[in-house]
Amino acid sequence: MTATLTVVGLGSGNPDRLTLGIVKRLQSASAVYVRTADHPAMSALQELGIASQSFDKLYESLSSFPEVYEAITERLLEATRTASEGTEIVYAVPGHPMVAESAVSKLRERCPEAGIALTILGGESFLDEAFVRLGFDPIEGFQLLDASGIRSHQLQPELHTLIGQVYDGFTASETKLCLMEMYPPEYEVVVGHALGVEGEERILRVPLYELDRLDGYGNLSLVYIPASREEASRRRTFARLHEIVGILRSPEGCPWDREQTHESLRKNLIEETYEVLETIDEDDPDHMREELGDLLLQIMLHAQMEEELGTFNVYDVIEGLNDKLIFRHPHVFGDMSAGNAKEALQNWEGMKAEEKRRKGLQPEAESALSGVPRDLPALMKAYKLQKKASKVGFDWDNAVDVLAKIREEADELQEAIESGAPADEQALELGDLLFAAANLSRFIGADPEEALTRTNRKFVSRFHYIEERLRSRGSRPENSSLEEMELLWQEAKAQERGE
Known part of the structure; x- marks a missing residue:
């Protein structure tokens, strides 16, 4: 029989509560x-003549909390293994052993493996004092977070929130920055030091932006963010967006939103996508933020329609996307590697094919051109089709050969026009020419859609220059000769070149 290990809680700080x-x-x-010996209850142990060894030096010698907790776990296991049979090793922690004590969690996992009997005796948690001293009922909705690992996505403004282990000013600063992603700077928060400890307790109410300007943070410090049911506190949450879209589609919601279908909103989805692209081209972050919201609304509406039918909801969409991203990035979330973008793309394509196999499909039996959306803009679709064909060797050898093909297609189009061929035949020849031009883009490392967009933008800029110059002369394009406009066009080109 080996020695046993018992973990006990020293309470929230008041020695009388032991x-x-x-x-x-x-x-x-x-x-x-x-x-740690830096706890108010240690005075009671000294008065009772109870000798103890602290792990405070580990906090000084090791560089991170996980390393400290791992070292504490190892030392306690070793101490118990080497102790005399039938004896008991006691490990005392501040507060309650099962609240914010990583080493205790590790002991619960590893003691059974080591054949060590582990007993845990609860003490008064700092939560008990917090509920009393800060005056809130956790049944209203409550969450406890660790300042050392807090993330903005964890925050739920409608819940009472306690953030423990705010050890110092730096931790308070990191906590403030995280909270300000969800709460306004003026939101009142409460800082509690040594709650329930006579002569040491301090409770301060300050606006959020002052959180890291206070002194006195230590082992017994916490931050309390009162629950808020106000609309302003929920505006930044995805849950609120989901709720709003559901209300709009409800019988008590908006008549226009209720009438929409996937088909009626199809054009809206396309238009909003192109409006986002326009903000990218304009390099306008404020406008982009707005347009991305409009695009997100379209996604939310389509997901809401399916939620009403019981097929799926937007959280199913998010789950599917998360699973796909993790599965297709084995070089990030798995044991594969990728030293550059090309290798990462190869991993993506490989895992994409594996997904199809798991669904009972045979990617090897599919056409090399499969996977290109039917309704893509024609120029973009031509580019993607040619790119897929090139992967299986159906391609020109070099750009010179493609240029020769473009000239050939241009000659055929000219012949069709000069011979008076039917309009449909001329259109087909024009399509061949455009298709060949799109093919050339791959050989020169250009996206044809982006290249044409830049040319469109250049055309608009130059034509606006013509209009402005003519307007300054009291004229308009429709009242001017082609020669006059051509001269202004050349002026615009010269200005672009800085001449």
């Missing part, structure tokens, strides 16, 4: 270890 059972366990132990 339970009689825990005191007896400490007095009878063959060895007592404490996570």
Whole structure:
């Protein structure tokens, strides 16, 4: 029979709150270890003559909290393994052993593997004091977060939120920055130091932006963010967006939104996509933010329609996307590697094919051209079709050969026009010429859609120059000769070149 290991809680800080059972366990132990000697309850242990060893030096010698907790776990396991049979090792921690004690969680996992009997005796948690001293009922909705690992996506303004382990000013600053992603700078928060400890307790109410300007942060400090049911606090949450879209589509919502179908909103989805692209071209972040919201609304509406039918909801969409991103990035979330973008793309394509196999499909039996959306803009679709064909060797050898093909197609178009061929035949020849031009783009490393967009933009800029110059002369394009406009066109080109 080996020694046993018992973990006890020293309570929130008031020595008078130590339970009689825990005191007896400490007095009878063959060895007592404490996570830190910097705790108010340690004075009671000293008065009772209970000797202990702290792990404070580990915090000084190791560079991160995970390393500290791993070291504490190893030392306690070793101490228990080497102790005399039938004796008891006690490990005392601040507060309750099961609240914000990583080493205790590790012991619960590893003691059974090591054949060590582990007992955990609860003490008063800092939560008990927080509920009383800060005056809120957790049944209204409550979450407890760790300042060292807090993330903005965890925040839920409609819940009472306690953030523990705010050890110092730096941690308070990091906490503030995270909170300000969800709450306004003026939102009132509460800082509590040594709650329930006579002579040491301090409770301060400050606007959020002042959180890291306070002194006195330490082992017994926490931050409390009161729950808010106000609309302003929920505006930045995805859950609120989902709720609003559901209301708009409800019988009590907007008549126009209720009438929409996938088909009626199809054109809106396309238009909003192109409006986002326009903001990218304009390099206008403020406008982009607005247009991305409009595009997101279209996605939310389509997902809401399916939610009403019971097929799926937007959270199913998010889950599917998360799964896909993780699966197709084995070089990030798995054991594969990718040293550059080309290797990463190869991994993506490989995992994409594996997804199809898992669905019972045979990617090897599919056409090399499969996967190109039917309704893509024609120029973009031509580019993607040619790119897929090139992967299986159906391609020109070089750009010179493609240029020769473009000249050939131009000659055929000219012949069709000069011979008076039917309009449909001329259109087909024009399509061949455009298709060949799109093919050339791959050989010179240009996207044909982007190249034509730049040319369109250039044309608009130059034509606006012509209109402005003519307007300054009291004229308009329709009242001017082609020669006059051509001269202004050349002026615009010269200005672009800085001449």
